[in-house]
Amino acid sequence: MLVVGGGITGAGVALDAASRGLRTALVERDDFASGTSSKSSKLVHGGLRYLQQREVRLVYEALYERQRALENAPHLVRILPFLVPLMTRGGVMDRRLERLFGTALWAYDLTGGLRIGKRHHRIDADTALAHMPTLARDRLAGGYVYYDSQVDDARLTLAIARTAVIEGAVVANHTAVRGLVKDGDRVVGARVIADGDEIEVRARVVVNAAGVWADDVRALDEGTHPASIRPAKGIHITLPWGKVRNDIAAIVPVPGDKRMVFVVPWGDTTYVGTTDTDYDGPLDDPPCTPADVDYLLAAINGITEEKLSADDVVGTWAGLRPLLRTGRSSRTADLSRKHSVRVAPSGVVTVTGGKLTTYRRMAADAVDAAAQVIGEHTGPSRTKHLRLFGGEGIAPPTAALEPSTHEHLTGRYGTEAEVVRSLTVDEPGLAAPLVSGLPYLRAEAIYAVRHEMARTLDDVLSRRTRARLLARDASADAAAAVAELLAPDLGWSETERDAEVDAYRAAIDAERAEIS
Numbered sequence: 001m002l003v004v005g006g007g008i009t010g011a012g013v014a015l016d017a018a019s020r021g022l023r024t025a026l027v028e029r030d031d032f033a034s035g036t037s038s039k040s041s042k043l044v045h046g047g048l049r050y051l052q053q054r055e056v057r058l059v060y061e062a063l064y065e066r067q068r069a070l071e072n073a074p075h076l077v078r079i080l081p082f083l084v085p086l087m088t089r090g091g092v093m094d095r096r097l098e099r100l101f102g103t104a105l106w107a108y109d110l111t112g113g114l115r116i117g118k119r120h121h122r123i124d125a126d127t128a129l130a131h132m133p134t135l136a137r138d139r140l141a142g143g144y145v146y147y148d149s150q151v152d153d154a155r156l157t158l159a160i161a162r163t164a165v166i167e168g169a170v171v172a173n174h175t176a177v178r179g180l181v182k183d184g185d186r187v188v189g190a191r192v193i194a195d196g197d198e199i200e201v202r203a204r205v206v207v208n209a210a211g212v213w214a215d216d217v218r219a220l221d222e223g224t225h226p227a228s229i230r231p232a233k234g235i236h237i238t239l240p241w242g243k244v245r246n247d248i249a250a251i252v253p254v255p256g257d258k259r260m261v262f263v264v265p266w267g268d269t270t271y272v273g274t275t276d277t278d279y280d281g282p283l284d285d286p287p288c289t290p291a292d293v294d295y296l297l298a299a300i301n302g303i304t305e306e307k308l309s310a311d312d313v314v315g316t317w318a319g320l321r322p323l324l325r326t327g328r329s330s331r332t333a334d335l336s337r338k339h340s341v342r343v344a345p346s347g348v349v350t351v352t353g354g355k356l357t358t359y360r361r362m363a364a365d366a367v368d369a370a371a372q373v374i375g376e377h378t379g380p381s382r383t384k385h386l387r388l389f390g391g392e393g394i395a396p397p398t399a400a401l402e403p404s405t406h407e408h409l410t411g412r413y414g415t416e417a418e419v420v421r422s423l424t425v426d427e428p429g430l431a432a433p434l435v436s437g438l439p440y441l442r443a444e445a446i447y448a449v450r451h452e453m454a455r456t457l458d459d460v461l462s463r464r465t466r467a468r469l470l471a472r473d474a475s476a477d478a479a480a481a482v483a484e485l486l487a488p489d490l491g492w493s494e495t496e497r498d499a500e501v502d503a504y505r506a507a508i509d510a511e512r513a514e515i516s
């Protein structure tokens with residue numbers, strides 16, 4: 001099987017296929033998770049709002065998958081409480097709204113939320129304020145707390161890809177499919193470009209997991225562009241944690257829109273998102289606009305005492321949801337997050353839609369379809385209890401590391417934290433920070449190029465670490481030093497090293513310019 005696309009869906013398909021015994025290869029044209037899978041809200045969740053849209057089955061499946069993720073990737077996925085602040089209007093508590101949330105949270109718990117082992121509960125204003133002291137005290141009537149979970153999306157994708165390799169798959173990033181190889185009407189492989197060379201990869205079945213680019217890959221097979229996907233843009237902004245001071249996540253309403261956005265603590269920052277708008281621009285690098293940023297600021301400013309402005313924003317990211325185009329042209333926010341698996345007459349299997357949370361199920365469905373195409377009896381998916389790489393028993397803290405560094409490393413690498421730590425033993429300079437103000441160690445960048453297939457400065461600063469999302473300017477300041485650190489391992493000449501730094505800084509400049 002050849003899988004096209006190294007986002008969470010493609011990585012999931014490679015893992016599912018390899019663990020069923022299929023000889024599997026995956027190619028990703030850029031970096032693993034460089035598409036939508038590094039730009040999500042980073043929640044492994046059922047999605048409270050999908051219940052409002054009566055998508056009970058979807059929420060049930062997602063909450064089931066949330067539990068699988070918590071058990072199979074305990075080092076990466078962590079339970080996160082969410083605060084639903086209840087605000088008064090004109091000094092009066094809106095009892096209807098209170099009941100509405102209470103009912104929705106009961107329904108969420110009963111649809112599978114309870115699997116997490118905790119039940120939602122009502123809290124008073126003081127407790128809500130203790131969780132988020134920046135809330136407007138005079139309008140705060142209390143709140144609810146419920147439970148979901150959070151993950152570093154890019155690292156989850158990478159962990160799935162690495163687990164696929166352990167199960168026997170071959171995976172390659174920076175390797176793009178440029179054409180498909182046909183034998184009569186059947187697709188029997190693909191032409192890929194790797195390091196400037198064209199290679200023909202033969203496969204009995206090709207699975208197209210190219211996310212919002214899936215129609216482009218289908219066009220290589222079908223000759224015409226099917227336009228089956230309706231890309232929906234979502235952006236997030238990062239704020240210094242000290243400006244929000246929330247010790248748990250919160251969901252807050254957007255004034256004048258019937259939507260809520262998440263306010264999620266992440267290290268020394270808090271991110272706010274997301275928007276949900278139709279998008280018809282170029283699919284690579286969708287922009288964050290000043291209007292997108294204002295939309296999110298209006299939401300958080302609607303419930304806080306002190307008002308935040310665009311000057312407080314220290315990072316942004318924008319991604320495109322690969323939603324399925326349906327006949328009805330409603331708002332993208334109202335479109336279903338269901339997934340679809342389609343088999344073309346050529347045998348190409350295309351898997352699209354869905355969510356980060358439901359990747360395992362999407363993968364199982366896609367591999368079932370692929371097995372039928374090649375007439376193999378692979379048996380059912382085996383990933384239900386398959387631990388992801390790094391998640392098999394976490395090492396206890398050692399005296400050699402500060403407890404906070406131990407927690408930082410195990411929360412990102414699981415059992416591999418020891419390998420990262422050992423780099424700092426061989427070379428103590430690698431224990432120094434990678435980017436000023438962020439917890440990443442220089443050893444993590446070395447680990448990224450030696451063990452995680454990072455090939456560019458952006459791979460290291462955007463996805464192996466999340467420095468660009470957490471502190472855009474500091475990451476640009478560190479770019480030259482990080483490139484110098486990576487150059488010997490990646491065999492960069494001085495010119496190549498400088499080109500990496502220039503490209504990274506240019507991308508950051510463009511990001512800054514978009515929102516100013």
Ligand SMILES: Cc1cc2nc3c(=O)[nH]c(=O)nc-3n(C[C@H](O)[C@H](O)[C@H](O)COP(=O)(O)OP(=O)(O)OC[C@H]3O[C@@H](n4cnc5c(N)ncnc54)[C@H](O)[C@@H]3O)c2cc1C
Nearest residue numbers: 005007008009029035036037040041043177211234356357
């Ligand atoms: C703003 C936002 C917030 C979200 N929040 C959440 C959330 O909190 N929880 C949740 O469960 N879901 C969330 N989602 C949804 C989730 O992120 C996506 O459903 C998921 O990441 C899609 O993954 P994918 O692998 O299908 O696509 P992608 O991650 O985009 O992967 C497709 C890959 O295919 C590669 N590719 C394209 N063409 C080729 C080619 N010719 N050759 C080789 N490779 C190719 C691309 O480079 C890309 O890496 C969110 C989405 C958005 C946009």
